[in-house]
Amino acid sequence: MTLPVIGLAEISRVATPSLVFTAVRHALIAHAEGRTSVPAPMVLDFPAHAGDCHVKAGYVEGSPYFVVKVASTFASVNNGLMLVVDATNGTPAAVLADEGKLTAWRTAAAGALITDAMTPVDVDEVAVLGTGEQALMQVQWLRELRPLRRVKVWGRRPSAVDGLCAALAADGLDARPDALAGAKCVIATTAAREALPSAAFRSAVHVTGIGTDMPGKGELPVEVFAGAVVATDDHEQCLDHGDFGNAVRAGVVADDVDLAIGAVLRDGMERGRRSVADLTGIGAADAAVAAAVLAQLVR
Amino acid sequence: MTLPVIGLAEISRVATPSLVFTAVRHALIAHAEGRTSVPAPMVLDFPAHAGDCHVKAGYVEGSPYFVVKVASTFASVNNGLMLVVDATNGTPAAVLADEGKLTAWRTAAAGALITDAMTPVDVDEVAVLGTGEQALMQVQWLRELRPLRRVKVWGRRPSAVDGLCAALAADGLDARPDALAGAKCVIATTAAREALPSAAFRSAVHVTGIGTDMPGKGELPVEVFAGAVVATDDHEQCLDHGDFGNAVRAGVVADDVDLAIGAVLRDGMERGRRSVADLTGIGAADAAVAAAVLAQLVR
Numbered sequence: 001m002t003l004p005v006i007g008l009a010e011i012s013r014v015a016t017p018s019l020v021f022t023a024v025r026h027a028l029i030a031h032a033e034g035r036t037s038v039p040a041p042m043v044l045d046f047p048a049h050a051g052d053c054h055v056k057a058g059y060v061e062g063s064p065y066f067v068v069k070v071a072s073t074f075a076s077v078n079n080g081l082m083l084v085v086d087a088t089n090g091t092p093a094a095v096l097a098d099e100g101k102l103t104a105w106r107t108a109a110a111g112a113l114i115t116d117a118m119t120p121v122d123v124d125e126v127a128v129l130g131t132g133e134q135a136l137m138q139v140q141w142l143r144e145l146r147p148l149r150r151v152k153v154w155g156r157r158p159s160a161v162d163g164l165c166a167a168l169a170a171d172g173l174d175a176r177p178d179a180l181a182g183a184k185c186v187i188a189t190t191a192a193r194e195a196l197p198s199a200a201f202r203s204a205v206h207v208t209g210i211g212t213d214m215p216g217k218g219e220l221p222v223e224v225f226a227g228a229v230v231a232t233d234d235h236e237q238c239l240d241h242g243d244f245g246n247a248v249r250a251g252v253v254a255d256d257v258d259l260a261i262g263a264v265l266r267d268g269m270e271r272g273r274r275s276v277a278d279l280t281g282i283g284a285a286d287a288a289v290a291a292a293v294l295a296q297l298v299r
Numbered sequence: 300m301t302l303p304v305i306g307l308a309e310i311s312r313v314a315t316p317s318l319v320f321t322a323v324r325h326a327l328i329a330h331a332e333g334r335t336s337v338p339a340p341m342v343l344d345f346p347a348h349a350g351d352c353h354v355k356a357g358y359v360e361g362s363p364y365f366v367v368k369v370a371s372t373f374a375s376v377n378n379g380l381m382l383v384v385d386a387t388n389g390t391p392a393a394v395l396a397d398e399g400k401l402t403a404w405r406t407a408a409a410g411a412l413i414t415d416a417m418t419p420v421d422v423d424e425v426a427v428l429g430t431g432e433q434a435l436m437q438v439q440w441l442r443e444l445r446p447l448r449r450v451k452v453w454g455r456r457p458s459a460v461d462g463l464c465a466a467l468a469a470d471g472l473d474a475r476p477d478a479l480a481g482a483k484c485v486i487a488t489t490a491a492r493e494a495l496p497s498a499a500f501r502s503a504v505h506v507t508g509i510g511t512d513m514p515g516k517g518e519l520p521v522e523v524f525a526g527a528v529v530a531t532d533d534h535e536q537c538l539d540h541g542d543f544g545n546a547v548r549a550g551v552v553a554d555d556v557d558l559a560i561g562a563v564l565r566d567g568m569e570r571g572r573r574s575v576a577d578l579t580g581i582g583a584a585d586a587a588v589a590a591a592v593l594a595q596l597v598r
Contacts, residue, residue, distance in 0.1 A: 005302045042338035042356050049387050057341050070367050072389030079389040088348050090371030090378040
């Protein structure tokens, strides 16, 4: 058996924002309509090396490929790959040695798509909480979808806040470390296990949370869910370990109030209330992006 | 990232029965002692192509590698590979493109090890039920551990029974299609969803079942468990979808009577009662064999 191993340079050449947005949007809508297969992920822990490995699989009906993703984090260093398998005969088609970038891009795309869909069109100022890779990317990818004027930043480490502001300024944005003053659109990107400062959410009309991806995490103050239009990327998963689940367990919202993010992308939503989008990450998005990348490469 | 893809020829060169037996025995004992990590497997179904894909992961504490196995069956054709990952830093180390053979070998080794450990030493006649790859391999691998004189074969298709007898005869064994006459040692290797003919088990002092690996399957008549010493490769898994679980649900045995196969391999067992070993396949055995193969190749 020969199995091509495709490196990041080649992947980056074809994985344009347009390709990733299209694939992720398609996957989220298919997922909302029950046209995906996403088994519960597997987790292996390696406490002696401060490591863990998450294995996810996904398939979007009609796709020529399904995908098994192996993503590990050891001592804060991410690693991983996606194995793309022919969905008509089970033959491994390729390994995408993407160094975790396809996951970062699909996360950025999913967040940006729903932030854009749920935030009133005239809002051009966002607050971003957190200073990691996703803090930068959520803004950059949202900017592909709508003009942004100002970005307010919050993080626990002042040096990281300054670094993110500088990176955003280099992209031509007016970026300032004053997210606690609030903004109409708030994007939370942290790995927090306790709620972020509620001041940051006080003037929010829309909140997107992308950082709560496993049990024990939780970044949104549960009050932001009160009376809000709620959208989840996967109902069961967000109930199990997303910010939505934290709010339900706190008694702030009922466990059946959420819309599917894919349904909001497809149909739009009722305006006039605050909205909250909770993203925990779905294997169908990995599958759609990896399949789209490989389909481009084998053309 | 460069990721070596190692083909079957190279794998076969180092995966001697001795290496596989040693690795599987080590994995089964470690599993019995709680020194393995084996998340619940993932399954994807592709009904339009008569296909499914099983993803298993496993780690044996102290091993330099953990393993993610992707095994698919489409229209009865098996395919798959094992991804071997460095357990100290999460870096993918190699893909073993083993065409499913490592799974076949670890299944054969696990079955042969426990059949040999539980069957009285003077028994040199076995009945094998089923005529597939594992029917032949369970006998061949058991023969690495003890002398065999005669093999009795049973299967639903006479031509397949004749073919297996011929293959065993070519190995110098006295093989006959009379397994329903019974034998002291019985090895069931079928994908049956209903119990095999009870006549085959009437004179059994030991029974090994290796074919019941997913919900809905079941090959052993539940009566063989009555009053028997029972050993399972994984308590929860065998309770969930093994023959042991079928016997428990039928009320034939209590759900806590089973010993761990690894404990029997380590300590031996009480003699004088019929014994039954139920194997559903554990990811730790995949991990141990793949790690041992890669360790040999990188020496």
